[in-house]
Amino acid sequence: MSQTYLKLNNGLEMPQFGLGVYLIPDGKETIAACLNAFKLGVRHIDTAHAYQNERGVGEALKQSGLKREEVWITTKLWPTEYGEGKTLKAIDKMLERLQTDYIDLLLLHQQVGDYIGAWKDMEKAVADSKVKSIGISNFKENLEDLLAHAKIKPAAIQVECHPYFPQHELKKRIAEYGTVLESWYPLGHGDPQLINEPVFTKLAQKYGKTNVQIILRWHIQEGNSVFPKTTNLQHMHDNFDIFDFELSAEDMAEIAKMNKGKRYYTATLEEQKHFTQWKPED
Numbered sequence: 001m002s003q004t005y006l007k008l009n010n011g012l013e014m015p016q017f018g019l020g021v022y023l024i025p026d027g028k029e030t031i032a033a034c035l036n037a038f039k040l041g042v043r044h045i046d047t048a049h050a051y052q053n054e055r056g057v058g059e060a061l062k063q064s065g066l067k068r069e070e071v072w073i074t075t076k077l078w079p080t081e082y083g084e085g086k087t088l089k090a091i092d093k094m095l096e097r098l099q100t101d102y103i104d105l106l107l108l109h110q111q112v113g114d115y116i117g118a119w120k121d122m123e124k125a126v127a128d129s130k131v132k133s134i135g136i137s138n139f140k141e142n143l144e145d146l147l148a149h150a151k152i153k154p155a156a157i158q159v160e161c162h163p164y165f166p167q168h169e170l171k172k173r174i175a176e177y178g179t180v181l182e183s184w185y186p187l188g189h190g191d192p193q194l195i196n197e198p199v200f201t202k203l204a205q206k207y208g209k210t211n212v213q214i215i216l217r218w219h220i221q222e223g224n225s226v227f228p229k230t231t232n233l234q235h236m237h238d239n240f241d242i243f244d245f246e247l248s249a250e251d252m253a254e255i256a257k258m259n260k261g262k263r264y265y266t267a268t269l270e271e272q273k274h275f276t277q278w279k280p281e282d
């Protein structure tokens with residue numbers, strides 16, 4: 001079995017599995033992580049302006065020798081870059097940092113600031129072929145407002161999602177738009193309590209896999225895109241080695257019982273407004 005793809009609402013196919021590079025320092029660490037992932041066959045990198053490592057991702061893309069169209073790059077705009085006119089300039093800077101002439105998927109990182117103005121510019125960037133697909137991240141209270149103003153409906157929504165918080169309610173809210181869900185903190189940010197849940201240990205023994213592989217396979221079968229962060233070569237190899245087995249319907253039902261409505265990140269909309277106070281460096 002080989003890696004799987006998700007068909008987006010614009011017809012494009014995105015590799016379902018990728019490497020997340022949040023908290024990987026820019027420069028040699030990000031370059032090495034991406035190059036190692038590419039060597040394994042991973043073809044999807046999830047970065048953001050706020051991670052301050054887009055340059056490393058772009059450099060790895062260049063050094064890899066892969067054709068641009070072989071790799072899927074997702075990046076995200078920060079609220080201080082939102083606004084009609086302003087966002088287009090921010091996109092041009094992103095393209096420079098990534099050393100590319102297009103972005104596969106561009107997301108609004110947060111639901112605060114002038115996200116409607118930003119979305120208008122993102123739609124223009126699609127028309128100008130600078131961006132292929134556009135989407136959102138961390139939208140909750142302002143989701144329907146964005147959807148009401150959007151001519152292009154979001155191709156993806158990236159949110160915290162793992163077996164303790166599987167996001168089934170959100171999936172119902174976006175179902176009619178064909179928006180795919182992308183899981184952040186897919187391993188609970190590496191939470192040992194989640195990873196070592198007895199259900200996963202039992203299923204790991206059943207399938208001859210690790211607990212983490214069972215969790216990642218659950219994301220895949222839930223239909224989510226997943227891009228765990230790791231710089232550890234063995235972890236990277238194992239994380240991608242999840243396309244040769246399938247969890248049964250009974251196993252999926254057992255994992256569904258682990259939903260306890262637990263989020264690791266709990267900032268209120270009011271608290272999220274502080275995101276407009278911090279500006280990532282160009």
Ligand SMILES: NC(=O)c1ccc[n+]([C@@H]2O[C@H](COP(=O)([O-])OP(=O)(O)OC[C@H]3O[C@@H](n4cnc5c(N)ncnc54)[C@H](OP(=O)(O)O)[C@@H]3O)[C@@H](O)[C@H]2O)c1
Pocket residue numbers: 019020021022023046047109137138158159183184185186187188189190191212227228229230231232234235236238239
């Ligand atoms: N849109 C947003 O607001 C948002 C927020 C957070 C994250 N994200 C995206 O989602 C990605 C993933 O989230 P995350 O990095 O915070 O959390 P995560 O992927 O759930 O967890 C990462 C942690 O799990 C460990 N890990 C990875 N593979 C492992 C394995 N096979 N065995 C044991 N431990 C393993 C890593 O340590 P090692 O490095 O030691 O392997 C790291 O400490 C990010 O990189 C980013 O792209 C987006």
